[in-house]
Amino acid sequence: MMWTMLGAEHPMLAHRADSRGMFFRGQSADAVEGVTSFLEKRPAHFSDRVSDGLPDILPGWSEPPFE
Secondary structure (H helix, E strand, O other), X not given: OHHHHOOOOXXXXXXXXXXXXXXXXXXXXXXXXXXXXXXXXXXXXXOOOOOOOOOOOOOOOOOOOOO
């Protein structure tokens, strides 16, 4: 996302995409595992992949043509 948003028309577009990604990842099983393992003082065992289950956080965005 960082590479994609370097050419954004306005920084707010990158902020919105980042906020959407953080919101959806914050509801994942890994987020629950991270908090639980911290509270229980044990190493976390993450089973999810970031790329799995992440919705389209850049709706309507299309890659600009290469010139």
